[in-house]
Amino acid sequence: xxxxxxxxxxxxxxxxxxxxxxxxxxxxxxxxxxxxxxxxxxxxxxxxxxxxxxxxxxxxxxxxxxxxxxxxxxxxxxxxxxxxxxxxxxxxxxxxxxxxxxxxxxxxxxxxxxxxxxxxxxxxxxxxxxxxxxxxxxxxxxxxxxxxxxxxxxxxxxxxxxxxxxxxxxxxxxxxxxxxxxxxxxxxxxxxxxxxxxxxxxxxxxxxxxxxxxxxxxxxxxxxxxxxxxxxxxxxxxxxxxxxxxxxxxxxxxxxxxxxxxxxxxxxxxxxxxxxxxxxxxxxxxxxxxxxxxxxxxxxxxxxxxxxxxxxxxxxxxxxxxxxxxxxxxxxxxxxxxxxxxxxxxxxxxxxxxxxxxxxxxxxxxxx
Amino acid sequence: xxxxxxxxxxxxxxxxxxxxxxxxxxxxxxxxxxxxxxxxxxxxxxxxxxxxxxxxxxxxxxxxxxxxxxxxxxxxxxxxxxxxxx
Numbered sequence: 165x166x167x168x169x170x171x172x173x174x175x176x177x178x179x180x181x182x183x184x185x186x187x188x189x190x191x192x193x194x195x196x197x198x199x200x201x202x203x204x205x206x207x208x209x210x211x212x213x214x215x216x217x218x219x220x221x222x223x224x225x226x227x228x229x230x231x232x233x234x235x236x237x238x239x240x241x242x243x244x245x246x247x248x249x250x251x252x253x254x255x256x257x258x259x260x261x262x263x264x265x266x267x268x269x270x271x272x273x274x275x276x277x278x279x280x281x282x283x284x285x286x287x288x289x290x291x292x293x294x295x296x297x298x299x300x301x302x303x304x305x306x307x308x309x310x311x312x313x314x315x316x317x318x319x320x321x322x323x324x325x326x327x328x329x330x331x332x333x334x335x336x337x338x339x340x341x342x343x344x345x346x347x348x349x350x351x352x353x354x355x356x357x358x359x360x361x362x363x364x365x366x367x368x369x370x371x372x373x374x375x376x377x378x379x380x381x382x383x384x385x386x387x388x389x390x391x392x393x394x395x396x397x398x399x400x401x402x403x404x405x406x407x408x409x410x411x412x413x414x415x416x417x418x419x420x421x422x423x424x425x426x427x428x429x430x431x432x433x434x435x436x437x438x439x440x441x442x443x444x445x446x447x448x449x450x451x452x453x454x455x456x457x458x459x460x461x462x463x464x465x466x467x468x469x470x471x472x473x474x475x476x477x478x479x480x481x482x483x484x485x486x487x488x489x490x491x492x493x494x495x496x497x498x499x500x501x502x503x504x505x506x507x508x509x510x511x512x513x514x515x516x517x518x519x520x521x522x523x524x525x526x527x528x529x530x531x532x
Numbered sequence: 533x534x535x536x537x538x539x540x541x542x543x544x545x546x547x548x549x550x551x552x553x554x555x556x557x558x559x560x561x562x563x564x565x566x567x568x569x570x571x572x573x574x575x576x577x578x579x580x581x582x583x584x585x586x587x588x589x590x591x592x593x594x595x596x597x598x599x600x601x602x603x604x605x606x607x608x609x610x611x612x613x614x615x616x617x618x
Contacts (some may be wrong), residue, residue: 192584197551204552205592264550273551278581280550354590354602355583355609462607464548464581471550530553531560 168420173438176378180371181446182453185272189451190357190458191364194269195493196260199515203523204261209351212343213361214497219336220369221382222502226329228377242316242490242499245506247309248302249489250514256485256493257518261526263287263478267386267492270479271444275451276460280467280475285389287479292390293397294480295487296429299410302488317504325504357458372498379418379439382499385447386486387415388440390429398431405431415490416440474529489514539614542568544578546585547608554585555592562596562613569598575614579605586611 187193198214201207228234260266263284265273270288274281295302317325343349349362375383390410398405405411416427416435427435455461466472486492489511491500496515500508544561546554558578568574578589586609590600599616602609 189583192582194551194584197584200552205555207588264552276581278548278550280548351587352591353583354586354604356604358583460581460583460607462581467549467553471553475550526552527556530556 168423168425170433170435170438173379173425173435174442177375177439177442178446180375180383181443181448182450183367183446184268184371184443185275185447185450185452186454187359187364187367188268188447189272189276189454190359191361192355193361193364193368194265194273195497196264196266196269199257199519200261200523203520204526210361212348213365215336216340216362217365217368217498218501219333219340220366221372221498222329223333224369224373225376225382225502226326226333228373233377234380242503242505242507244313244315245311245510246306247311247510248306249507249510252485252487252489253511253514253516254485254518254521255481255488255514256511257515257520258522258525259478259481259483259485259518260493261478261519261522262474262529263482264475266494267389267482267486268447268494270482271447272451275448276455277463279463279465280471283467283472283475284479284482287476287481288386288389288483289393289396289479290476291480291483292386292429292487293393295484296390296394296408296410299408303409306488311506313506316500316506329504356460357454368498375439376499381416381418381439382495382503383443384491384495384499385440385443386483386492386495387427387429387436388444389483390487391431391436391441392444394429394431470529470532474526485518539573539575541575541577541612544576547579547581549580549582551582551584552588554580554582555588558585558589558611558613559592562593562598569613570615572615572617575612578611578613579608580611581608583609585609589613 195214198210202211265284270281270284274285314320350360372383394405394411411430414426414428418425418435425435490507496508496511501512542565546557561576565576569576586602589611590602593600593613597616598613600611600613602611
């Protein structure tokens with residue numbers, strides 16, 4: 165069976181990552197910034213590009229399911245909602261403002277040579293390892309705070325959810341045409357080789373749909389950070405890693421024909437490594453090559469102490485938030501929202517609150 | 533006798549800083565040096581490697597009534613902000 169070959173998965177996701185790294189770097193498509201700027205600078209300019217990415221993904225996911233290439237019945241990778249997901253969203257929202265990026269933008273900014281984002285990267289890995297220690301206790305809490313019922317609107321009211329999705333797409337289309345007439349899509353930028361954010365949103369949606377078509381799962385990446393951390397910790401404390409429950413469980417299931425391919429955060433080569441790990445590597449390499457091509461790669465030294473501290477703490481919070489909510493902003497905003505998952509709606513609500521709190525905190529930290 | 537106005541510059545190096553600290557730091561500098569910048573005898577020259585700053589910094593400066601120019605220098609961008617003439 166072709167799909168049983170892990171290298172097929174690896175190179176498919178590596179290719180998606182290389183394209184994403186190119187587009188994200190050139191457009192500086194920072195989802196954290198898009199949400200943060202609404203609260204910090206009252207600037208909603210880039211929010212419409214995020215909205216475009218979400219609605220276009222919804223449209224493509226709908227199309228894939230209408231054609232019959234994926235089914236409406238189960239939003240794979242999304243469990244029923246838990247109030248812990250709201251807390252995860254809040255923590256993630258504060259973290260992304262302090263870190264100045266999310267799990268995607270950290271990669272392409274780090275690939276350009278910015279050491280502050282190396283600190284965010286290390287923070288995300290440290291936060292993932294901290295979560296692994298707290299996992300048994302947090303699992304109990306998650307179950308206590310779990311909501312009864314199905315995982316999403318598509319399961320609760322399938323026909324109504326389907327109709328509402330198409331209506332939303334139609335309504336958004338009218339809005340998009342209005343913005344086009346008002347010339348609100350194009351952003352003026354003096355940076356070399358700039359890719360307009362609307363085009364980046366189209367790429368993101370198309371590549372996400374490609375991943376969904378391939379695996380039945382929208383793009384995700386945060387477990388790859390946990391896996392990297394597990395590999396590193398395993399070098400130093402193998403006995404300890406071996407007895408951690410979080411590193412021994414599977415969190416990713418891909419149906420490939422008759423067989424199920426599993427993956428988790430543990431230090432082994434499995435589906436998380438071949439999909440999320442390949443995506444992480446692809447984004448890093450794609451952004452790095454573009455930074456070289458545009459003659460922009462350079463390491464300028466360490467950031468001011470307060471910024472460095474905020475960046476690392478933000479990274480830790482990104483990881484904790486993502487783990488508490490069973491996914492990051494990419495998985496929930498560009499995957500769960502278009503699939504109408506309750507878990508993602510809860511995360512998004514928490515994320516907005518977190519971004520608001522973060523926007524209140526950041527100037528006090530940076531400008532003091 | 534020829535009279536030539538001497539323009540001094542305030543250098544602001546924010547290379548390698550975290551987003552959105554870049555914009556926050558520039559806005560603070562614009563406020564701190566407002567009198568000198570508005571007089572037309574001083575320009576604020578910002579050095580940044582943050583690509584989106586080439587959009588956000590000039591846009592914010594223009595909204596505050598300044599004139600802003602961006603150029604690429606070596607591996608970074610230089611944004612020069614000063615009084616808007618006319």
